[in-house]
Amino acid sequence: xxxxxxxxxxxxxxxxxxxxxxxxxxxxxxxxxxxxxxxxxxxxxxxxxxxxxxxxxxxxxxxxxxxxxxxxxxxxxxxxxxxxxxxxxxxxxxxxxxxxxxxxxxxxxxxxxxxxxxxxxxxxxxxxxxxxxxx
Amino acid sequence: xxxxxxxxxxxxxxxxxxxxxxxxxxxxxxxxxxxxxxxxxxxxxxxxxxxxxxxxxxxxxxxxxxxxxxxxxxxxxxxxxxxxxxxxxxxxxxxxxxxxxxxxxxxxxxxxxxxxxxxxxxxxxxxxxxxxxxx
DNA sequence: AACACTATGTAATAATATAACATTTGAAAG
DNA sequence: CTTTCAAATGTTATATTATTACATAGTGTT
Numbered sequence: 001x002x003x004x005x006x007x008x009x010x011x012x013x014x015x016x017x018x019x020x021x022x023x024x025x026x027x028x029x030x031x032x033x034x035x036x037x038x039x040x041x042x043x044x045x046x047x048x049x050x051x052x053x054x055x056x057x058x059x060x061x062x063x064x065x066x067x068x069x070x071x072x073x074x075x076x077x078x079x080x081x082x083x084x085x086x087x088x089x090x091x092x093x094x095x096x097x098x099x100x101x102x103x104x105x106x107x108x109x110x111x112x113x114x115x116x117x118x119x120x121x122x123x124x125x126x127x128x129x130x131x132x133x134x135x
Numbered sequence: 136x137x138x139x140x141x142x143x144x145x146x147x148x149x150x151x152x153x154x155x156x157x158x159x160x161x162x163x164x165x166x167x168x169x170x171x172x173x174x175x176x177x178x179x180x181x182x183x184x185x186x187x188x189x190x191x192x193x194x195x196x197x198x199x200x201x202x203x204x205x206x207x208x209x210x211x212x213x214x215x216x217x218x219x220x221x222x223x224x225x226x227x228x229x230x231x232x233x234x235x236x237x238x239x240x241x242x243x244x245x246x247x248x249x250x251x252x253x254x255x256x257x258x259x260x261x262x263x264x265x266x267x268x269x270x
Numbered sequence: 271a272a273c274a275c276t277a278t279g280t281a282a283t284a285a286t287a288t289a290a291c292a293t294t295t296g297a298a299a300g
Numbered sequence: 301c302t303t304t305c306a307a308a309t310g311t312t313a314t315a316t317t318a319t320t321a322c323a324t325a326g327t328g329t330t
Binding site: 065066087089090096098100103106107110112114115116117118119120121122123124125126127128129130133 | 200201222224225231233235238241242245247249250251252253254255256257258259260261262263264265268
């Protein structure tokens with residue numbers, strides 16, 4: 001029982017990258033991660049991007065597409081994430097993952113005439129957060 | 136009645152860029168546009184990006200965030216686009232704008248406990264299109 | 271040990287996007 | 301018509317985001 005283990009299944013680099021993202025209160029950019037892990041021996045972009053890719057596959061993080069940045073998944077039940085929704089404040093840029101059953105049920109069962117079956121979606125809402133609405 | 140007029144209000148560069156995107160059957164990338172308009176005198180990235188920015192503001196095109204590519208807006212009533220939804224085939228990568236009242240009504244009126252008021256959203260669905268489902 | 275699979279290290283480069291500044295154009299007001 | 305102001309353009313340089321390619325090392329089987 002040497003040390004507190006968090007994520008057994010993550011490799012060294014994956015864990016380092018995940019820790020950075022998880023600790024952050026805001027979305028983190030790939031090169032910001034890279035800068036922050038130089039001291040830990042990760043030196044080059046592919047090391048970061050490979051970890052990011054794996055973490056996304058595992059559902060431990062999500063990419064906020066409109067920001068090219070990454071956030072840790074908050075819904076504990078979202079092992080493999082295929083349905084993501086975020087709210088993004090246009091002023092302070094705060095990003096929050098939306099966990100709302102009505103929303104996810106609606107989108108997961110959405111169908112249109114195209115004949116396409118959707119197994120995955122990403123939704124990004126923009127607006128003003130409570131704080132910024134006041135100013 | 137000299138010529139078919141399309142978009143009076145667009146400037147020269149904006150019109151050139153818009154034409155490229157509108158003619159394309161698939162999302163177009165900024166540097167692909169740049170390459171294609173070299174012959175028309177547009178030589179540098181900022182010229183393209185500025186046109187794109189304006190066209191987005193006008194609602195004439197949308198950016199497909201997950202692909203860093205641009206499509207012409209198909210819903211004629213979408214003058215200023217603040218609510219966009221796309222379906223994206225994971226195999227052939229075909230992108231289609233979704234015009235569905237049930238969907239847009241639902242999302243436009245969506246609210247959660249965060250106290251945030253959403254005035255804009257972008258939704259990207261992923262799946263297999265009719266064609267690719269068969270293979 | 272041999273194998274396959276995943277992860278890592280490293281250098282180089284590709285692809286996407288913006289900053290900064292000088293100049294021109296075009297429409298509206300005087 | 302000319303002054304004016306905002307929008308648009310042209311241009312160079314650079315910032316930011318992401319991938320290719322290839323060599324090496326760890327990890328868990330059989």
